Amino acid sequence: MxxxxxxxxxxxxxxxxxxxxxxxxxxxxxxxxxxxSSPSPAPIVATINSLRRSRDDRWLGGVCGGLSQLSGLESWAIRLLFVLLLLVGGTGGFLYLLLWVLVPQEEPAPGPALSQR
Known part of the structure; x- marks a missing residue:
């Protein structure tokens, strides 16, 4: 009803x-x-929505660093997985580029305010 x-x-x-x-x-x-009171999104949806490219742990676009923060795996293991997928038909390269374009970069950490003189 x-x-x-x-x-x-x-x-x-x-x-x-x-x-x-x-x-x-x-x-x-x-x-x-x-x-x-609308129902809260499922935990998996909230986790996926929190995915951001890393500003600190990056070699190219920060995708592996962001996936590392999200999953808890080491970023070197994720990089290795992308390289292995790259060797298998180029899937890793395509997936990395897709994530680089679609995943937003994390916000910069708030730093001390610069004083103007």
Whole structure:
């Protein structure tokens, strides 16, 4: 049942006298609060959305450093995997370029403010 149908049903019950004013207000608030709280994304989606190219651990584009931060594996192992995939039909190179283009770079760490003289 949609929220609008639920609110219409509550309104009918209130008009017929089945629900008091206080009960109607509480039921209406419960329906509206349930609609406002959207379900959080699945943990895997949140993890994938947090993928960023590394600014510190990089040789080319920071893709392996970012995957290392996300997965917990060492970045050298991820680099080795990309090289092995590169040797098998060029898949590693294509995948690396694709990730380099599509994955945003991580934000720079906030540093001390530079004073202007």
């Amino acid at each position: 949609t929220d609008s149908e639920e609110l219409a049903r509550l309104g009918e019950l209130h008009q017929r006298g089945v629900l008091s004013d206080d009960e109607f207000a509480r039921a209406k608030a419960r329906v509206l609060q349930g609609r406002a």
